[in-house]
Amino acid sequence: MENRKISGFNTLHPAVLFTYFVSVVIVAMFCTNPVMLFLALIGGVSFFGVMKGAKLFFQDLCFYILMAVFIAIINPLFSHNGVTPLFFMNGNPVTLEAILYGVDIALMLVGVIYWCKCYSEVMTTDKFLFLFGKAVPKLSLVLSAALRFIPLFRRKLKEIRSVQSSLGLYEKKGMINRVTAELKVFSSLITWSLENSVDTGASMKARGYGLKGRTHFSVFTFRKRDLGYLICIIVLVGIVILGMSMGISDFKFYPEISEFNFGLKQIAVYISFGILSFIPFLSELWEVIMWKYSASKI
Amino acid sequence: MKIKIIKQILLWVIIPLIIIFGVVIFYDRAYAWISLCVAISGCIPFFLTYEKRQGNTIKLVILAVLIALSVAGRFIFSFLPHFKPVTAIVVLTGIYMGYEAGFVCGAFTALISNFIFGQGPWTPFQMFIWGLIGCLAGLLNKFLLKNFVLLLVFGAVAGVLFSCFMDIWTTFWYDGTFNMGRYLANIITALPVTVSYAVSNLIFLLILAKPFGKKLERLKIKYGV
Amino acid sequence: MEILSIKNLSFTYPMLNTRALDSVTMTVEQGDFVVLCGQSGSGKTTLLKMFKREITPNGKCSGEVFFKGEPIKDIDDRTSAKKIGFVFQKPEQQIVTDKVWHELAFGLESLGYDSKYIRLRVGEMANYFGISSLFHRKTENLSGGQKQLLNLASVMAMSPDVLILDEPTSQLDPISAGDFIATLKRLNTELGLTIILTEHRLQDVFPIADKVAVLDNGKLIAYGKPREICRELKKHPVSAGFPSAVQIYNSTDISTDCPLTVREGRDFINNNFSKRKIEIRDTVPKTEIAVELKDAFFRYEKEGQDILAGTRLKVYKGEHFSILGGNGSGKTTTLKILSGILKPYRGSVFINGQKMNRKPLTEYSRMGIAMLPQNPETVFIKPKIIEDYIELCKIKGVENRDKKIAEITESLGIKGLMDKHPYDLSGGEVQRCALGKILLANPSIILLDEPTKGIDAYGKISLAKMLNKIKSQGRTIITVTHDVEFSAIVSDRCALFFDGDVLSNSVPQEFFSTNNFYTTSVSRICRDRFINAVTVDDAVSLIKEGGQYENKNN
Structure with a gap:
């Protein structure tokens, strides 16, 4: 909990x-x-x-x-x-x-x-x-998925950063070099996340997402x-x-x-x-x- | 059908009623009230259009990914204050995924950022303005895709507009009415921030825009998204 | 009763000329546990996706797939979604929502059940799979094994008739993988669920499979009981992944039943062979020390626990040293300390005799340290492999760039991959390309983090060959892994990492034959008769050399 x-x-x-x-x-x-x-x-x-x-x-x-x-x-x-x-x-x-x-x-x-x-x-x-899930189910799913992705991406970011730093990406000192290096890492994260989004989509489809009459489950009771x-x-x-x-x-x-x-x-x-x-x-x-x-x- | 009618009633009857009612009882701070109502109710039509649109599942996931990226991006560049890829990603989402998606990306990035950094009365305004930037980028996508310089200008202007709009809200918030003196003071004190918004949008678009297009193109070819 | 069947199915991906599947015909009976194997690229995943209409790829398709006698394209959407469950390879990417309970309910929401019904099903699933305590957790905070179990549970919540799994354990550590497979076995025996599975760890699944199907270049070359298949495909490359007992059995001409499990294998050895022994030879010249840790201490947080607690480690030049140990034991942390990404707060790190404690990261790579990360795709930041290679050459100031690149790509056999996007490559290919990129800086010490993750048996053999080649060029290799079988094949010395320290270290033959639990299956099979045999090659050489058929010597 x-x-x-x-x-x-x-x-x-x-x-x-x-x-x-x-x-x-x-x-x-x-x-x-x-x-x-x-x-x-x-x-x-x-x-x-x-x-x-x-x-x-x-x-x-x-x-x-x-x-x-x-x-x-x-x-x-x-x-x-x-x-x-x-x-x-x-x-x-x-x-x-x-x-x-x-x-x-x-x-x-x-x-x-x-x-x-x-x-x-x-x-x-x-x-x-839960509150907005019923009114806007699609958007609430987008939100939920985004919330699920953020920590994942941050973890991945750390990983890419550490790998790239051992490959010498951050060797050059100075603000501009630092920013360019981070941009490269960010760009690599974008690639990774977009490529993998296909799998997430497939997993949703495999579990019947897109069928008519989707309901909204919650653990809250009134x-x-x-x-x-x-x-x-x-x-x-x-x-x-x-x-x-x-x-x-x-x-x-x-x-x-x-x-x-x-x-x-x-x-x-x-x-x-x-x-x-x-x-x-x-x-x-x-x-x-x-x-x-x-x-x-x- | 029933839900549709209810939604229409909500949009055209109840919201104006709430605004009028608020103006009556909060007459001293009526401007603040109206601006808040406009920000919140302004988001609703966009959200509903996105909700109604028949989209495929993977596009939905990609939108979630882009939102998550723009929030996660705030953490990478935390060593440089106000240097954030958020607007750039919102603009790119609008351009490549359509204006509704652009709006949702902007609005949700604001919403989630505030889940992390603390919600406040500023949340609806940020949602609305970032959403509008994404939406505008989506509507102008033909021009922005054709002309790279225009895209960069758009990014820079979006940064400035974002700042100016947020200042309008701050002014309402303090004075309840539009106080030109305070507004100008706000704009001036926020100038460094505004400049770094504009510059960072420009830089991020300059570097991310083309590869981003290619990456999405790849998905289209490889997986038929 | 047949539940799924394929008639003469062929499939070609768009813009490709070769068929991914070539007139495959097979029938799966209700309640069967079917294992689908084949080398990577043989069409396993494609075949699995043919059973699940929602995720069937675009392409040219002929032939038909039937579900309970009805063509799969004619069954309605709900039935297809509900009755055929699919679990994917990557645990992370299948999770859609941020809470465990929501993930469990996801499929049921799609099917449009009401909250009351979903609550019951979800509760049932959480109990059956033993994840009730995780119910309110964020999906992010689960371990890899728990994530995959959650994926399984959330598919099972829809109560499918058939469960299809695409290499579900390839990203998991051996213990979680074992648990996962045990759960599948339970679903199969307790609920009579039909399961179709592709899997690298044939060792674990052959004994519980009813049928094995083998694909080769899109053709179904064998389909039948595991024991039969094992004998039938004795010479086929796919046999490299067969259980150790089978591989040992196949090297003899004995015609008793083919053993599948460790127990059967041990009986087989004990019944047929006399006692014999492999001499332990320590071939590493212990002259120069490449890497040394002296009483190193490390923790991630000030208040946290020591991950490294007085770790001592000596690795000699030119050897391949493996560090084994469970999840979270601190193996990877050790590797990060050796590569300079992390620094110990007490104790010291020596590389080639130089004290490195206060040196910056760049100094480590100048001293010849390079690391191949667990997820090799993170090595690449450009859309083409070659661009990454060139970038690294620029950063490191490599001279004779083109010649060097040509040399390395030649020796790793990756010349043809240079213009590809890293995400278009298979797991093994990415790894080789990543290794190539690292070799560009001409490191003398290479650190490998879980190099066999997601790699199938055949891939492991070629990886082992490649690593031996790299080692023969005078390089030192340090591998961190929980793959005991692999480390037994490749290493010169092995060590167990536990409680912050390296516990024992010795030649694999000695290391694994003294361990009772943490050891290879060959060692378990052979320990009564073949002293010090830990790999299939060891056992086979003893069988050959000792003459066969010294039957029943007790």
């Missing part, structure tokens, strides 16, 4: 996972409300942390904090909107609004990047293939638990989207920063989105507790 960790969220049905990621990422990507962005960011970061462990997590986080600061600083250079100029640079005003908008964008960016990292971690290629999660996700997203389309969570930076509004409606939207973005983290946590509990019973 390639690193399939014992994990609650990971093992959900791909359709549920995909729905989840798409809804969270879309809200996190296009909403400007700092509260929601903050919730999304924390949710994503905590999920990532619980998946990857503390060490990798902190290394990563430092990088993104720096990036966020950079984005916040840089924004006023391009955007001179806003009504509260702090000072002037080269005759252009640097406004409070622009800086805060930069912070907001940075929040959004880092949040989305973290969610995408989680997505990459959870939605492995086989889950992705269970009761998946349905529970799916309903949860849809309800929460529904509330959030409804709230957004009613303008409840609107937040503006230009020309003037809106005031934070913590009415009942707003709080309902925030709580819904908060729960939504913490679903994976909570379910991972739940799993850990369950394991501890059942382990202590054993």
Whole structure:
């Protein structure tokens, strides 16, 4: 098993996972409300942390904090909107609004990047293939075959390289010589792979590829638990989207920063989105507790 | 028949509805939303045409091989940043295997690269733009095959366009609207990358194009592909 | 009941004049295990592909092929795909998808079964073939043997009536190959599956075959029970690949039943011959050392295991030294260290007396080291062999280029191949061309990595001859192989590589006759009577020299 960790969220049905990621990422990507962005960011970061462990997590986080600061600083250079100029640079005003908008964008960016990292971690290629396999079977086969070929080609590449280097291909030093040598190796890999693709094609035909009515098999089953999660996700997203389309969570930076509004409606939207973005983290946590509990019973 | 109708409805009714809906609720970042929708939905017709096309099995495998090659190619030249054979292979695929295959090659190379290096919101854009480059090469194949210089120019221009398009998206992404100042700044900061894209496309096409044609020709003769 | 039959089948490839198959007529009964043999280029693969409509090559074809009495071109697509299974030679190239489970389901998906049915079949296959633990793995991470087993399982998932296999074990190491053939035997006896197989390792398959068919230049020259065929084709070149017991038997005039297995062969020897002995002669002059490893240590990763752990090795000038050992024992790594591709982290490498540890790769080739890789096609990067030769001459600064090329191509018999594309050549031909390219730099020490992989018995004989010729020119050869039979024929000394070190090294006669398990079949057959006989030639010479028929001496 390639690193399939014992994990609650990971093992959900791909359709549920995909729905989840798409809804969270879309809200996190296009909403400007700092509260929601903050919730999304924390949710994503905590999920990532619980998946990857503390060490990798902190290394990563430092990088993104720096990036966020950079984005916040840089924004006023391009955007001179806003009504509260702090000072002037080269005759252009640097406004409070622009800086805060930069912070907001940075929040959004880092949040989305973290969610995408989680997505990459959870939605492995086989889950992705499963989702689109039914709709576009031919393309999903192309994708699957390409994924199968990449490691093979990399191995072959290493082999050709090592053989050719002992035949003196890399003897001449210098960048141009190196590039030409690598190009020759690459060209040789192209030949090898094209010649051998014929065999792969024959093996597919021999196993009946091209017959009418090809079906799509998968190892994933949709269970009761998946349905529970799916309903949860849809309800929460529904509330959030409804709230957004009613303008409840609107937040503006230009020309003037809106005031934070913590009415009942707003709080309902925030709580819904908060729960939504913490679903994976909570379910991972739940799993850990369950394991501890059942382990202590054993 | 039923599936066909559903697909048509999806294409012409649901996608525009989603876009409009998004514009309404994300009005501040409407441009970013529209660009994302365009990138994703732009891929769909190409994918569906490829899906529908009657192709032989070996061509399908060859397409997978070419995609894998262009991804694997990223690793060979990792010692030179931004010097990658990806666009060259996408262009060649478009020329020799048809425009749908060209699009699929470009889009899937982006998709798989991001499976390896990490998915992000940039994935759909890369897919769409690389796909378009492959598709364009496929549509122009008559000219590009006849005139080698034109092919090289095409490669170089494709590198520049790729960079410019990605910058448009970055701009939308930051500002939600098109901010000319930021766009120009992005283009300028990305200039070295753009130049190395263009140069590397040119070099790879210069060296790979002719042997590549010969290799495919050989397959045709030897195995009747 | 006949399941497959061919009537008067001839086939010509496009743009060729000679027939690949020439009026072949044969019938395969249900439940038969048929072995198809013949030299490379005799039309075996072409014949196999005639049984499987989906992959039948283009060309001029006359005659007919019948499946269960019906012409094969008239049966419907589904039946043809489902009922006739085909396993190809290369394990890597048959795998289409990235996951084991998907690969197993591939054929069933094509046939349009629903998920529930496929799940059951796939589970059944994974269990039967013992690959359940691999089910969720990436196909990439399987070993060669596991890959081929997966290919077999994914064909069997479609529950075919006939299984056709084209040299399925030629790319595998002996242990995986043995396992694979044992699995075939199980399918044949337990399920009554009809199997048609081409194979290099006749030693392993003759004893379990019901029938043997022999092709020669596209003609079916013999078809019958293995024992009969063995006697019938005594003088035919194809007999070079027959089991050792058969070859020994054929060198005598004794008219008892032909022995096939080691056990039968041993009984045959024990019943007919007295004790006799081959004198062990160490012919290598141990004067100059060509290559030496002194307590070399190597590992691939910092935290990893030592692949070489204090390896000591001495190879003398002018000898052919073989390093034997199982898969992953570190043989190939040793070879890479000797060729300078890898460097030991402790200990030292000496070539012709010079310490090479810190020297760059170029220095190794200047010292006369050259390596023939396991997959010889990787030696070529140009579309024509000759272009590669010229390129190497340029890189190495070879003088008198044309003369040198002519000389080498002449002596290796590859003159006619110079203008060909490397991928148009047969396995043996590519290897010879690759060897030729390496010889251009005039190396004094040649390293060979699994030179017999994918080469049939006849090819091995000519390879052995060629290597002897190269050796006689004063070169040192170091071979890494798991082919014990081959190393017994060609080497001056053999060594076993195990646990990071070279365990024993001695003359093959001594080496193999002291080993009980890791030894040649001739040694197993003859050890009671013929002391130190390890090759067929050894045994035959003892039979001839000791006079025949000292019957039943106990």
